[in-house]
Structure formats: structure tokens, C-alpha cells
Amino acid sequence: MLFSSTVFLFYFLPVVLLLYFVSPRWLKNTILLVTSLFFYAWGEPRFVLIMLASIVMNYVFGFMVDKYRDDAKKIKWTMVLMLLGNLGMLGVFKYASFFVENVNSVFGFSLNDPDIPLPLGISFFTFQAMSYVIDVYRNDGRLQKNLFDLALYVSFFPQLIAGPIVRYQTVADEIVDRRETVDDFVSGIQRFVIGLGKKMILANSCGYVADQVFSQSAGDLSTTLAWIGVIAYSLQIYFDFSGYSDMAIGLGRMFGFHFLENFNYPYISKSVSEFWRRWHISLGSWFRDYVYIPLGGNRQGPWKTYRNLTIVWLLTGVWHGASWTFIAWGLYYGIFIMLERAFLGKWLAAWPAWLAHAFTLFIVVIGWVFFRADNFTYATEYLQVMFGLHGGEVFDQTAYYYIVQYGVVLVISMIAATPLPKMLVARFLRHEVSTDRPVLAASAGLARAAYIMLIFGISISYVVSSTFNPFIYFRF
Amino acid sequence: MEQQTKSEQVRSKRRRLSWVVNSILLIGFLGTIFYGLAVYAFGTEQARSDSEGRMLAQRPDPSVETILDGTYMEEFEASANDQVFERYMWIETQAWVQRNVLQQQMNNGVISIDEFLYAPDPVASDYSSLGVFFKELQKEMSEADIPSYFASAPSKPVYATRQGIFPDYIESADAENRGQLHARLEENEIPLIDLEETLGDQPGKDIYFKTDHHWRPEGAFMAYEQIMERLSEQFPDAPALSMEDMEIKSVDGPFYGSHAREISMPYVESPDQFTYLEPKDGFTTTVCRNGDDCGHSVLDTDVLKNSTKFTNYYNLFMGDNYAQSKITQNKKKNDYHLLVLKDSYANPMLGYLGESFGTVSALDVRYFDDYDVSIADYAKENEVDAVLFVHNDRIRGLGSMYQEGL
Numbered sequence: 001m002l003f004s005s006t007v008f009l010f011y012f013l014p015v016v017l018l019l020y021f022v023s024p025r026w027l028k029n030t031i032l033l034v035t036s037l038f039f040y041a042w043g044e045p046r047f048v049l050i051m052l053a054s055i056v057m058n059y060v061f062g063f064m065v066d067k068y069r070d071d072a073k074k075i076k077w078t079m080v081l082m083l084l085g086n087l088g089m090l091g092v093f094k095y096a097s098f099f100v101e102n103v104n105s106v107f108g109f110s111l112n113d114p115d116i117p118l119p120l121g122i123s124f125f126t127f128q129a130m131s132y133v134i135d136v137y138r139n140d141g142r143l144q145k146n147l148f149d150l151a152l153y154v155s156f157f158p159q160l161i162a163g164p165i166v167r168y169q170t171v172a173d174e175i176v177d178r179r180e181t182v183d184d185f186v187s188g189i190q191r192f193v194i195g196l197g198k199k200m201i202l203a204n205s206c207g208y209v210a211d212q213v214f215s216q217s218a219g220d221l222s223t224t225l226a227w228i229g230v231i232a233y234s235l236q237i238y239f240d241f242s243g244y245s246d247m248a249i250g251l252g253r254m255f256g257f258h259f260l261e262n263f264n265y266p267y268i269s270k271s272v273s274e275f276w277r278r279w280h281i282s283l284g285s286w287f288r289d290y291v292y293i294p295l296g297g298n299r300q301g302p303w304k305t306y307r308n309l310t311i312v313w314l315l316t317g318v319w320h321g322a323s324w325t326f327i328a329w330g331l332y333y334g335i336f337i338m339l340e341r342a343f344l345g346k347w348l349a350a351w352p353a354w355l356a357h358a359f360t361l362f363i364v365v366i367g368w369v370f371f372r373a374d375n376f377t378y379a380t381e382y383l384q385v386m387f388g389l390h391g392g393e394v395f396d397q398t399a400y401y402y403i404v405q406y407g408v409v410l411v412i413s414m415i416a417a418t419p420l421p422k423m424l425v426a427r428f429l430r431h432e433v434s435t436d437r438p439v440l441a442a443s444a445g446l447a448r449a450a451y452i453m454l455i456f457g458i459s460i461s462y463v464v465s466s467t468f469n470p471f472i473y474f475r476f
Numbered sequence: 477m478e479q480q481t482k483s484e485q486v487r488s489k490r491r492r493l494s495w496v497v498n499s500i501l502l503i504g505f506l507g508t509i510f511y512g513l514a515v516y517a518f519g520t521e522q523a524r525s526d527s528e529g530r531m532l533a534q535r536p537d538p539s540v541e542t543i544l545d546g547t548y549m550e551e552f553e554a555s556a557n558d559q560v561f562e563r564y565m566w567i568e569t570q571a572w573v574q575r576n577v578l579q580q581q582m583n584n585g586v587i588s589i590d591e592f593l594y595a596p597d598p599v600a601s602d603y604s605s606l607g608v609f610f611k612e613l614q615k616e617m618s619e620a621d622i623p624s625y626f627a628s629a630p631s632k633p634v635y636a637t638r639q640g641i642f643p644d645y646i647e648s649a650d651a652e653n654r655g656q657l658h659a660r661l662e663e664n665e666i667p668l669i670d671l672e673e674t675l676g677d678q679p680g681k682d683i684y685f686k687t688d689h690h691w692r693p694e695g696a697f698m699a700y701e702q703i704m705e706r707l708s709e710q711f712p713d714a715p716a717l718s719m720e721d722m723e724i725k726s727v728d729g730p731f732y733g734s735h736a737r738e739i740s741m742p743y744v745e746s747p748d749q750f751t752y753l754e755p756k757d758g759f760t761t762t763v764c765r766n767g768d769d770c771g772h773s774v775l776d777t778d779v780l781k782n783s784t785k786f787t788n789y790y791n792l793f794m795g796d797n798y799a800q801s802k803i804t805q806n807k808k809k810n811d812y813h814l815l816v817l818k819d820s821y822a823n824p825m826l827g828y829l830g831e832s833f834g835t836v837s838a839l840d841v842r843y844f845d846d847y848d849v850s851i852a853d854y855a856k857e858n859e860v861d862a863v864l865f866v867h868n869d870r871i872r873g874l875g876s877m878y879q880e881g882l
Contacts, residue, residue, distance in 0.1 A: 005553065005556075006512075006553075006556045006557050006560045007552065007553050007556045009509055009512065010509055010512030010513055010516060010556070010560065010561075011512075011513055011516060011556060013509055014506075014509045014510045014512070014513040015513065017506070017509075018510075042549050043546075043549065044546075045543065045544055045546060045549075046544075182498055182502075183494075183498070185502070186497075186498045186501050186502060189501050189502070189505045190501065193505070201573075205578070397644070397645065397647050398598075398647060400644065400645040401645045401646065401647060403645075404581065404643075404645045405580050405581060405582055405645075406578075406580065407579075408577075408578050408579045408580075409578045409580070412578070432493070432497075438489060441489075441490075441493060442493055442496075445493045445494070445496065445497040446496075446497065446500070448497060449497045449500040449501050449504070452501055452504075453500070453501070453504040453505075456504070456505060456508065457569065458569070458570070458573055460508070460566055461566040461567070461569035461570035461573065462570050463566075464557070464560055464563060464566035464567060464570070465566060465567045465570035465571070467557035467558070467560075
């Protein structure tokens with residue numbers, strides 16, 4: 001079930017809110033757990049069992065690490081088993097086909113593709129579950145003795161499908177003791193609506209352009225169209241993902257949970273390292289705290305630092321998908337981050353801000369080509385077209401069409417990807433707390449409410465119109 | 477003391493303002509989602525969407541089997557989408573934002589230019605599949621000594637291309653596709669009746685609906701006159717109607733055609749006035765549909781009853797499309813039997829042809845699933861005198877259907 005669907009907006013969400021807020025305190029977590037399992041089962045009934053298996057397995061590992069914490073040998077084996085269990089599950093469901101395909105290709109075998117369907121959100125809930133066991137081991141979070149509360153942490157529907165990856169220590173206290181307030185609830189509404197607007201109005205419009213361009217053979221594209229396609233995709237993936245995170249954070253807040261931020265205007269970064277501190281923050285910090293630092297981080301000399309970075313960025317690529325293009329994409333960032341550590345970072349810091357910013361955007365946009373392309377051949381051809389190395393046209397009628405038809409939404413999206421709109425809104429809304437100008441304060445407050453409701457209405461119109469399906473049989 | 481009181485007043489004002497703003501957001505957000513829930517749970521389900529021209533999905537009944545295999549959820553989502561409250565208002569709102577805020581000129585493949593709506597086709601086609609069919613048809617018809625003709629009407633986008641109506645950024649392969657269609661006809665020696673010769677110089681408003689993809693009945697009548705002139709060599713005793721014989725009638729109320737439904741209302745500048753032609757003495761034919769459903773008229777006036785905003789008045793002609801229709805003159809003026817292979821473009825013309833030929837059969841391959849019929853067998857068994865295709869040039873999807881239907 002997607003947040004941006006009529007089923008979620010008009011059926012699931014109101015029912016959950018009603019059940020939750022009329023229930024006594026002792027029943028609230030149960031309500032959230034049952035509805036979260038229902039939410040997951042809606043799209044993938046049979047995969048609920050896999051998520052439950054993951055929950056029970058990590059519940060047991062939690063007890064084991066708590067018990068064997070002081071026994072070096074046992075705790076080591078417990079952690080190894082925990083990693084094998086979680087990564088094994090992820091490996092089977094997400095990477096088995098990729099593994100078989102490559103073994104067949106390299107060794108000339110003809111092993112059958114297991115063709116195992118991918119359970120929704122498995123990368124997210126597996127990382128969350130691992131975070132629980134590791135946090136308990138490190139004493140960053142206390143042991144959760146109540147299986148249902150742990151199940152709620154892993155399966156809580158706002159962050160279940162697409163994150164953010166909520167660390168156990170972030171919500172450990174709120175799972176057992178939290179307060180829902182009107183201010184939090186209203187702030188949750190605002191955040192949810194902004195996220196819905198990002199997804200429906202901006203991401204989907206940009207996504208349409210990107211899909212149209214990337215569905216064509218690279219050789220058929222003009223240089224301008226190829227750039228339009230990848231810029232549209234860069235905007236789509238940002239608004240899609242950050243919009244979903246906003247919705248998750250907003251929904252969490254409605255129920256009294258406070259998740260950490262997952263995006264912070266990544267496209268204004270002036271270096272690749274900064275980009276990754278602003279993009280999918282929960283994943284970056286997960287790898288930093290659970291992989292990079294345990295490997296030694298940057299404390300064991302430059303070569304081990306580069307080794308650790310290589311491992312982290314290889315895993316980052318692998319986490320995103322079972323494909324060599326994702327792995328290449330991860331390593332691509334790893335290389336730039338190592339270069340920045342070696343010397344590029346100093347250069348970028350010395351460059352004028354606009355140049356460092358342009359350079360970073362350029363690197364990021366090129367990286368999205370690998371992320372979006374189905375295979376290396378297409379990615380390479382696409383890049384050739386972008387740089388005019390294909391011998392084709394620089395500009396064509398199709399590019400002209402996309403500029404006229406989608407130019408405004410692309411420009412709006414570019415502006416919205418910067419903090420500028422937020423700064424302008426904040427500047428206006430500060431009058432809301434004005435002490436000496438009550439009329440202005442009231443206007444600002446009402447304008448905020450009107451703005452949110454306007455975005456909500458437009459977003460719903462986009463949700464509903466995406467189901468518009470005029471049956472005109474044939475166009476004769 | 478005075479300072480403290482003032483500060484307390486300020487805090488109190490802030491609290492009140494915050495309360496008002498929070499209340500608006502809570503009522504607006506919760507009111508909307510709970511209203512949506514209430515309408516779905518307790519409201520009456522809508523059966524049909526006139527704007528989309530289709531039946532709407534209904535709430536499914538759950539069963540263990542459908543829940544486990546996920547079909548219940550799929551059907552529930554489909555019904556939730558279709559039955560959402562004020563569905564068309566939301567769709568129009570989105571279109572309004574798209575047009576007026578995001579400045580998007582096209583919606584669902586349709587563009588609005590000077591009150592006319594067009595759906596240019598950017599995909600080029602060589603009509604090879606139709607070429608195969610033409611070859612096979614010619615072979616069959618030659619054996620039975622039945623001549624074939626192809627009356628080719630220019631589609632609206634072809635007309636717009638020729639007239640230079642489309643802006644530069646619009647990609648339309650329609651004119652090129654029309655050339656390809658005619659090339660396939662020429663290769664297979666099927667005589668072409670190029671209706672563009674008659675219609676190409678006419679003002680667009682006289683031959684096409686503004687909001688529909690079809691031609692107007694007046695345009696169809698001009699095409700009929702050209703066809704009759706051409707067929708008069710083979711059918712000298714077939715009387716041809718002239719415009720003086722006809723009376724133009726209008727339907728009360730606006731007509732929003734297929735393109736208006738596709739692009740949605742914020743893009744529609746003005747509706748059409750739906751008109752139809754009828755001989756001054758009335759039509760003198762009877763229609764049978766799909767074999768034995770007889771007693772119908774070429775003008776199905778039932779369509780005019782209980783009309784709504786999006787009633788498709790074009791169904792007035794022949795009462796919609798049927799796999800097989802047979803128009804028989806009540807008092808036969810001749811024994812000619814013309815077989816028309818057609819799509820909906822031909823519907824207004826069938827009534828006119830019916831006044832000229834003793835019998836006119838019409839086959840529409842798009843609906844052959846509803847009625848088991850073969851084009852070649854039908855032509856031979858009914859001893860038709862000629863086969864006449866009446867199409868516009870947007871028929872690249874018909875090749876395989878025609879091959880199967882032969």
C-alpha cells in the first residue's frame with residue numbers, strides 16, 4: 001500500500017487514527033502493530049511471514065547479546081550468527097538471482113534462476129532489525145523484552161516500506177512511553193502533506209519525463225533530450241524519496257514518534273562527501289556507525305581508511321539493488337569520496353562556491369545515469385549522447401516538446417530542491433509570532449493553514465487523476 | 477506588573493492564534509480523509525463514469541482465496557479509486573493546475589488549439605500488418621470477383637498538419653502515416669478514394685467536431701458524395717442523396733466529445749453543438765444488429781433520452797458500433813449489396829449509403845469477439861457486389877484484427 005493512494009488516504013489512515021486515538025494507552029502499541037502488519041500484508045500477504053521471522057530471529061539475538069555480552073567468544077559467535085541470519089535472508093530474497101546469473105556467466109554453468117520474488121521493504125526492515133541487536137550489544141538501546149514492542153519497531157508502517165531507517169536507539173523510549181500532542185499531530189499533518197505534494201506534484205511529473213526519455217533507445221536521443229531526461233530523473237528520485245521520508249516522519253509524529261531527518265537539501269552540496277551527509281542520511285549514518293567505524297574508520301592510516309571506504313561504498317551500491325550498475329554507482333561515489341579525502345576536498349574548498357556546487361551537481365547527475373540505466377551498455381551509450389559523442393543531433397523536436405510541456409514543472413522542481421522556498425516561507429511565517437502586529441500574525445498563521453490545505457487538495461487531485469482511465473476504445 | 481500583564485496577553489493571543497490555525501488544519505485534514513471513508517463505507521456506489529465512458533469498479537466480496545492470492549486487494553484498490561468521493565472534481569482540479577499553473581499544453585495526449593482538440597500521434601508506422609491483410613483480401617475477393625475500394629478520410633491531426641495548425645514543438649507522424657497507408661493500398665492495387673480531395677480544403681469547423689475525434693455528419697456527407705460519384709461507375713442505378721435532400725437537426729445542450737473527456741474540462745474552451753443530417757422525408761431503412769436484433773433505425777434516438785453532460789451523442793449514428801450491421805431499404809430501390817468494412821468514423825455515413833444501396837452490410841472487426849463472422853465468408857455467402865472500406869488514417873492497430881477477421 002502506498003501513502004499516495006486512495007486506499008491509504010481515505011480508508012487505512014482514518015481507520016488507524018480512529019482506532020489508535022479511541023484506544024486506551026495499553027492497547028495503542030497493539031493497534032499500531034496489527035495495523036502495520038495489515039499494511040504490509042495488503043500488498044504482499046505471504047511475505048508477512050518473512051518479516052515476522054526476521055522479528056523473532058532478532059528478538060532472540062537481542063536476548064543472546066544481552067546475556068553473552070561479557071563472554072568474548074560467545075558474543076562473537078552470536079554477532080556472527082546475527083549477521084549471517086539477517087544478511088542471509090536479505091541475500092536469498094534480494095540477491096539470489098543476481099548471484100546465479102553471474103555464476104552462470106563467469107563459470108559457464110546453467111544453474112536455474114531461483115526467481116524469488118522480492119519482499120517489499122526487506123532492505124529497510126532487515127537493517128532496522130540489525131540496528132536493534134547491535135544497539136543492544138553496544139548498550140545504546142535497552143533490551144526489548146516485549147516481542148510485540150520489538151515487532152512494532154521493525155514493522156511500524158510509516159517507515160516500513162521506504163525508510164527512513166530508524167535506529168533502535170532513536171525510538172526505543174518512545175515505543176514504551178510517548179505522548180501524543182495536538183501540536184505534534186498538526187506538525188505531522190503538515191509534514192505528511194508536504195511529502196505527499198513532493199511525491200505527487202513534483203516527483204511524478206518529473207518521473208514521467210524521465211521514464212519517457214529513458215524508455216527510448218539511447219541512440220535515438222538528442223544531446224539536449226538526454227540532459228532533460230537525467231535532470232528530470234535527478235529531481236524525480238529526490239522528491240520521490242524525500243517526499244516519502246517526509247510522509248513517514250509526519251505520520252510518525254501523528255502517533256507521537258520522532259524520527260530523524262533523512263534529507264537535507266542534498267543538491268546544494270559543494271562536495272560529494274557533503275552530498276552524502278545530506279542524502280538518505282539514515283542509510284549513510286547506518287553504514288558509518290555499523291560498518292565504517294567498526295572497521296576502524298579513518299583511525300588506522302590512509303590505506304586502511306581507503307579500504308574501509310571501498311567496503312562501505314561497495315555495500316552501499318549493493319544495498320540499493322542486485323545489479324552491477326548499482327555496484328558501479330556505489331563505487332563511483334566511493335572513488336570521489338576517496339579523492340576528496342586525498343586532495344579534491346581541499347581544491348573544492350578553495351574553489352568559488354558556485355563552481356564547487358556545479359562540480360558536485362555534475363558528478364551526482366552523472367551518477368544517476370548508472371542508477372537509472374538497466375545495464376552498462378545503455379548507461380555508456382546514454383553518457384555518450386549527453387556529451388555529444390554519438391554523432392547525433394544536439395537538439396530535436398522531442399526535446400523542444402519536453403521543454404515546452406514540462407519546462408515549468410522542471411524549473412519549479414529545481415527551485416523546490418533548494419532551501420529557497422523554505423526560507424521565504426519561514427520569513428513570512430515568522431510574523432506568526434509577531435507580538436506587536438496581531439493582524440499580520442493572524443494572516444501568517446491563516447496563510448500557513450491555507451497553504452497546507454491547498455497542497456493537500458492539489459495532491460489528492462493528483463492521486464485521484466492518476467487513476468483516470470478514459471476508455472476511448474480506439475482513436476479512429 | 478504592567479509588563480507581566482502585557483506579556484501574558486501576548487502569550488494568550490499567540491495561543492488563540494495557534495488554536496485557530498491548528499483547528500483549521502485538523503478539521504481540513506481529518507475532515508477530508510474521514511469524509512472519504514464515510515462516502516466509501518456508507519455511500520451509494522456509482523455504476524458508470526460518463527466522462528471516462530466505462531463501468532466503474534465495485535466493492536469486491538472477500539474470500540479466503542482472493543485475500544491470500546492478493547486479488548481482493550487489487551479489486552478493492554480499483555474500486556477505491558473509482559468510487560472516491562467527487563472523483564471528477566479532483567480530476568478536473570488536477571487538469572486545471574496542470575494547465576494554468578504548470579502551463580502544460582497537452583493532457584493525456586490531447587492538445588487544445590483555438591477551441592479545437594487534437595490527439596497527434598508521434599509514432600510512425602509503415603502499416604505493414606495492414607498491407608499483409610490487403611494482399612490476402614485482394615486474393616479472396618478476386619477469386620469471388622468482388623471489387624474493393626478504400627475510402628480514406630483524413631484524421632483530424634492530418635488535417636491540422638496540412639493546415640499548419642500544430643505548433644513547432646508538436647510531434648505528429650500522422651501525415652506520414654497516411655502516406656504509408658496509401659502506399660500499402662497502392663501496392664495491393666486496392667482503388668483509393670482519397671477523401672482529402674474533398675475535405676482538405678474545407679474549414680475545419682465544418683468537417684470536424686471541436687471536442688471529438690470524429691468528423692461531423694456534414695463532413696461525412698461531403699465524403700459520401702465523393703464516394704457515390706466514384707462508385708457510380710459500378711452502380712449506375714444507385715441514387716445519391718444531395719445536400720438539398722437533407723435537413724440539419726441539432727441536439728439541445730452541449731456536446732463534449734471523446735477528446736474533451738480525455739483532456740478534461742479545464743482544457744476545453746467551448747463545447748460542440750451536435751448536429752445530424754436526416755433526409756427531409758426521413759430515413760427509409762431498417763437496421764439489424766449482429767444478425768437477428770432487427771427493427772432499429774440508422775438514427776438511434778434513444779441516445780438523446782436521459783442525456784448527461786458527457787453523453788456520447790455520436791452513438792446516435794447506428795446506436796454505437798456492432799460487429800455486424802445490416803441496413804435494408806424498406807422499399808428496395810435496387811438490388812445492390814454493398815459491404816462496408818469500417819470503424820466508428822463510418823457510422824454517420826452508413827445511413828446515407830443505406831439510402832443509395834438496396835442493402836448495406838457493415839462489419840467492424842474491433843467487435844468480432846461479440847459475433848462470430850468472417851469477412852471473406854460474409855462477402856461470398858451474401859453475394860455482395862463490392863467491398864468498401866471507410867476509415868480515417870488512424871488505423872495502425874487494425875492490421876492484426878483484420879488478418880484474424882478475414
